[in-house]
Amino acid sequence: MSTTAENVIEISGLRKQFAVGRGKRRRTVHALDDVSLAVADGSCLAVVGESGSGKTTLARILVGLESADGGEVVLAGRPVARRPRRAERRARARDIQMVFQDPNGSLNRRRTVEAAIKEVLAAHHRVTGDEARRRVGELLDQVGLRPAHARALPGELSGGQQQRVAIARALAAEPRVLVLDEAVAALDVSVQAQVLNLLAEIRQARRLTYLFITHDLSVVRQVSEEVVVMRQGRIVERGSTDEVLDRPRHAYTMLLRDSAPRPGWRPRLSTGADAREVEA
Numbered sequence: 001m002s003t004t005a006e007n008v009i010e011i012s013g014l015r016k017q018f019a020v021g022r023g024k025r026r027r028t029v030h031a032l033d034d035v036s037l038a039v040a041d042g043s044c045l046a047v048v049g050e051s052g053s054g055k056t057t058l059a060r061i062l063v064g065l066e067s068a069d070g071g072e073v074v075l076a077g078r079p080v081a082r083r084p085r086r087a088e089r090r091a092r093a094r095d096i097q098m099v100f101q102d103p104n105g106s107l108n109r110r111r112t113v114e115a116a117i118k119e120v121l122a123a124h125h126r127v128t129g130d131e132a133r134r135r136v137g138e139l140l141d142q143v144g145l146r147p148a149h150a151r152a153l154p155g156e157l158s159g160g161q162q163q164r165v166a167i168a169r170a171l172a173a174e175p176r177v178l179v180l181d182e183a184v185a186a187l188d189v190s191v192q193a194q195v196l197n198l199l200a201e202i203r204q205a206r207r208l209t210y211l212f213i214t215h216d217l218s219v220v221r222q223v224s225e226e227v228v229v230m231r232q233g234r235i236v237e238r239g240s241t242d243e244v245l246d247r248p249r250h251a252y253t254m255l256l257r258d259s260a261p262r263p264g265w266r267p268r269l270s271t272g273a274d275a276r277e278v279e280a
């Protein structure tokens with residue numbers, strides 16, 4: 001892995017395993033097995049792989065929702081402690097925010113859009129009152145929503161609008177990195193394209209870095225210059241998007257590509273178990 005001062009994310013030798021099942025069926029799943037990667041400041045790296053390849057575990061460790069068993073994560077030049085204190089967790093949340101697949105799950109259905117965004121402004125930047133209202137207006141504008149949407153509850157919005165709110169909420173922390181975990185997977189293809197365009201505009205305007213997790217190779221082409229391919233907790237291929245998708249070197253990447261002949265189709269592969277498993 002190359003490590004330069006321009007990398008906003010540097011991961012080396014990351015490991016995570018889960019014990020699953022009970023009794024004689026108990027086994028260890030290697031969700032991440034010696035994963036190393038670097039993401040340059042202001043760039044977008046796509047992470048692809050079939051279901052169970054370890055993509056979400058990688059994202060959850062990066063944002064601090066899960067702790068690694070081994071390896072190192074350096075974010076914006078600062079090594080991340082395996083068991084961070086509260087202040088460290090808060091600082092990390094300012095640096096890196098995550099947008100999930102299901103905005104319904106990440107937004108409280110009883111809180112208005114304005115309240116949801118204000119919560120983040122207050123937590124990370126102690127912004128309240130009129131200034132918070134002004135910032136909410138700006139953020140809604142940036143994600144293509146109208147001022148009136150501030151008073152809406154998530155249930156009154158479409159899926160695409162909800163995902164725009166989730167993006168505005170993440171941006172309210174003013175992070176350097178957005179981790180987007182299947183962030184457009186639940187949207188109709190036309191809405192998906194709108195949200196992808198929006199994300200591209202935001203990245204440029206704010207000079208953000210994206211880690212874009214997706215199973216959809218057509219999405220990778222739209223959003224990312226670089227891609228890593230994960231299989232069974234390991235990175236099997238990495239390179240520029242054109243190189244990897246047009247001239248894959250690894251048999252698994254070829255299979256992944258050939259299994260997804262049209263946009264938006266979720267590949268069903270028969271490549272064996274989700275993650276590498278060993279008997280406990």
Ligand SMILES: Nc1ncnc2c1ncn2[C@@H]1O[C@H](COP(=O)(O)OP(=O)(O)OP(=O)(O)O)[C@@H](O)[C@H]1O
Nearest residue numbers: 018020029031050051052053054055056057274275
């Ligand atoms: N909390 C957990 N407990 C037990 N096993 C887990 C847990 N989280 C993930 N795993 C296992 O780790 C492996 C990697 O899962 P992960 O969710 O990271 O993959 P993924 O590539 O994101 O897949 P998907 O697209 O389906 O979310 C899978 O075998 C999964 O079952």
